[in-house]
Amino acid sequence: xxxxxxxxxxxxxxxxxxxxxxxxxxxxxxxxxxxxxxxxxxxxxxxxxxxxxxxxxxxxxxxxxxxxxxxxxxxxxxxxxxxxxxxxxxxxxxxxxxxxxxxxxxxxxxxxxxxxxxxxxxxxxxxxxxxxxxxxxxxxxxxxxxxxxxxxxxxxxxxxxxxxxxxxxxxxxxxxxxxxxxxxxxxxxxxxxxxxxxxxxxxxxxxxxxxxxxxxxxxxxxxxxxxxxxxxxxxxxxxxxxxxxxx
Amino acid sequence: xxxxxxxxxxxxxxxxxxxxxxxxxxxxxxxxxxxxxxxxxxxxxxxxxxxxxxxxxxxxxxxxxxxxxxxxxxxxxxxxxxxxxxxxxxxxxxxxxxxxxxxxxxxxxxxxxxxxxxxxxxxxxxxxxxxxxxxxxxxxxxxxxxxxxxxxxxxxxxxxxxxxxxxxxxxxxxxxxxxxxxxxxxxxxxxxxxxxxxxxxxxxxxxxxxxxxxxxxxxxxxxxxxxxxxxxxxxxxxxxxxxxxxx
Numbered sequence: 001x002x003x004x005x006x007x008x009x010x011x012x013x014x015x016x017x018x019x020x021x022x023x024x025x026x027x028x029x030x031x032x033x034x035x036x037x038x039x040x041x042x043x044x045x046x047x048x049x050x051x052x053x054x055x056x057x058x059x060x061x062x063x064x065x066x067x068x069x070x071x072x073x074x075x076x077x078x079x080x081x082x083x084x085x086x087x088x089x090x091x092x093x094x095x096x097x098x099x100x101x102x103x104x105x106x107x108x109x110x111x112x113x114x115x116x117x118x119x120x121x122x123x124x125x126x127x128x129x130x131x132x133x134x135x136x137x138x139x140x141x142x143x144x145x146x147x148x149x150x151x152x153x154x155x156x157x158x159x160x161x162x163x164x165x166x167x168x169x170x171x172x173x174x175x176x177x178x179x180x181x182x183x184x185x186x187x188x189x190x191x192x193x194x195x196x197x198x199x200x201x202x203x204x205x206x207x208x209x210x211x212x213x214x215x216x217x218x219x220x221x222x223x224x225x226x227x228x229x230x231x232x233x234x235x236x237x238x239x240x241x242x243x244x245x246x247x
Numbered sequence: 248x249x250x251x252x253x254x255x256x257x258x259x260x261x262x263x264x265x266x267x268x269x270x271x272x273x274x275x276x277x278x279x280x281x282x283x284x285x286x287x288x289x290x291x292x293x294x295x296x297x298x299x300x301x302x303x304x305x306x307x308x309x310x311x312x313x314x315x316x317x318x319x320x321x322x323x324x325x326x327x328x329x330x331x332x333x334x335x336x337x338x339x340x341x342x343x344x345x346x347x348x349x350x351x352x353x354x355x356x357x358x359x360x361x362x363x364x365x366x367x368x369x370x371x372x373x374x375x376x377x378x379x380x381x382x383x384x385x386x387x388x389x390x391x392x393x394x395x396x397x398x399x400x401x402x403x404x405x406x407x408x409x410x411x412x413x414x415x416x417x418x419x420x421x422x423x424x425x426x427x428x429x430x431x432x433x434x435x436x437x438x439x440x441x442x443x444x445x446x447x448x449x450x451x452x453x454x455x456x457x458x459x460x461x462x463x464x465x466x467x468x469x470x471x472x473x474x475x476x477x478x479x480x481x482x483x484x485x486x487x488x489x490x491x492x493x494x
Contacts, residue, residue: 075472102479104471143473182494224351224489225322226390232349232482239486242471247429 002030003039003141005148008050011067016040016054018063026063032056039073040065041146049146076146077245079193080106082167083234084160086113086201087120092231094135100149101139103238107150109196111160115203125153157209160198161216171221172198172205172213173233184244186219195241197221199233249277250286250388252395255297258314263287263301265310273310279303286320287312288393296393322391324492326440327353329399329414330481331407333360333448334367339478341382347396348386350485354397356443358407362450372400404456407445408463418468419445419452419460420480431491433466442488444468446480 004022018026026032034056041049051073054065083100085093087110097108110127112120128151136149155163164170169192171183187195198213205213223233251269265273273279281303288296298320301312330347332340334357344355357374359367375398383396402410411417416439418430434442445460452460470483 099479099482102473102475103483104473143475145473183490184494222493224493226349226351226392228349228390232346235346235479235482236350236486236490239483240490243430243483243487243490246469246471247431 001037001039002026002032003041003144005041005043005049005137005140008042008044011042014067015057016042016052016065016067018065020062023059023061023063026056027059032059034059037068038065039071040067041140043148047147047150051146074146075104075144077104077106077242079187079195079245081195081197081238081241082107082109082150082152083238084109084111084155084196084198085234086111086199086205086230087116087118087154088201088230089118094132096231096234097132097149097151098135098139099235100238101136101145102143103235104145104242105149105238107152109152109160110154111198112154112156113201113209114206116201117203118201120154125155127151127154157212161212164196164216164218167194167196168192169194170196170198170216170218171237172218173200173221173223173237183221183240186221187241187244197234197237197241199237200230202230248284248286249273249279250288250391252288252290252296252384252387255289255291258289261314262304263289263299263312263314265312267309270306270308270310273303274306279306281306284315285312286318287314288387290395294394294397298393321393322351323393324351324353324489326434326442326492328442328444328485328488329354329356330485331356331358331402331443331445332481333358333446333452333477334363334365334401335448335477336365341379343478343481344379344396344398345382345386346482347485348383348392349390350482351392351489352396352485354399356399356407357401358445359401359403360448360456361453363448364450365448367401372402374398374401404459408459411443411463411465414441414443415439416441417443417445417463417465418484419465420447420468420470420484430468430487433468434488434491444481444484444488446484447477449477 010017036056038054040052040054043049051071053068053071057064057066083105132151140148169190223236257264283303285301287299287301290296298318300315300318304311304313330352379398387395416437470480
């Protein structure tokens with residue numbers, strides 16, 4: 001069933017006022033009629049969601065929905081996976097962001113790395129913008145997520161390492177994996193609730209980056225024998241983490 | 248190290264004559280010099296490969312390489328995974344083909360399905376063309392594969408089902424998976440050497456298609472709780488199969 005993400009503030013007295021963009025989608029793209037059903041994911045300020053089955057009550061400039069019942073639905077993973085990704089070109093970022101939403105990622109964190117083709121002004125750290133937010137919202141609706149993947153501000157490798165304490169498992173892409181513990185065992189040992197996976201940019205990690213990451217608590221994760229492109233590696237990592245978490 | 252796929256017939260007396268396209272790549276893209284090294288994967292008529300470490304001997308119109316030694320390298324999976332994919336638009340096919348090569352797939356098999364947006368003339372079954380072959384070759388060289396993923400001719404669902412005997416495990420994407428056995432157990436039980444995974448087109452399988460596939464020996468495979476797009480599902484499947492095979 002078609003679903004829409006809204007803010008909790010759009011709900012009043014069991015009625016939901018849909019914004020103009022989603023109203024356009026309901027009326028002109030989906031061509032829905034009064035009385036038809038949609039699912040609404042309502043996010044509070046902490047981005048916790050409640051899910052409602054709704055009927056379309058009126059099709060004005062702002063569509064009005066009537067809440068029928070709260071749904072007990074959860075398509076999210078039991079743990080949060082943040083993908084830290086070396087800065088890559090915009091079109092690759094868009095594709096990776098879209099697919100990571102589908103695959104269940106919690107957050108996307110762009111990282112300034114030595115071999116990134118993309119160079120940014122050190123003062124420009126905001127990654128989130130209208131276009132990326134729309135991609136996340138659309139992909140979340142289509143893939144039936146219950147929350148929106150976070151788009152975090154761009155960080156340096158140093159800042160990334162300083163944030164490791166926020167995670168109970170930090171994995172980084174390595175061709176020559178130590179492979180002491182399997183991924184499954186690593187997830188179990190930590191009973192990981194917050195996982196960070198670090199993937200390099202087009203040119204891979206620099207030797208210095210590998211050196212300073214290896215000096216931390218971060219653990220290697222095998223990405224298989226083949227060399228994955230920077231836009232494929234995050235999808236592999238997210239697929240196998242979701243698979244291990246859901247099987 | 249940069250690698251190139253060649254045909255066995257290009258080797259004579261320990262020397263390899265590179266074709267004009269790859270010669271251009273060596274000279275003008277990689278800007279390599281005489282004496283530098285490349286890896287060459289030589290494919291015989293059955294597409295078995297031998298891998299050689301070579302030095303650049305001369306940089307004429309056709310670059311000549313000198314074989315130094317045969318390499319004992321194998322980045323392939325122990326089993327063959329064929330991805331049968333409902334016909335989708337060309338740009339999506341190209342992306343899926345490229346990523347499946349990186350992830351280690353054995354073959355890509357487009358299938359005419361009821362809900363495919365793309366309709367083809369029943370007589371036009373050849374999928375392989377110059378553009379797709381170039382994508383496979385480039386992705387194979389970049390991802391350090393030892394063989395080229397096969398691009399199979401387009402089939403109908405009926406023809407697909409008739410080919411099930413060629414595989415020892417047939418999996419199809421299901422939202423509501425029976426999940427009697429885990430994927431790992433399924434792979435073990437069959438000690439699968441030839442695996443077929445069937446993924447629907449944009450609109451998913453039709454009810455009739457599900458009905459006739461379920462009446463066969465095909466087994467359901469969970470793709471997680473979220474709804475994956477038709478171009479994401481093959482990547483998820485190939486990632487977790489490679490992961491199960493290599494961990």
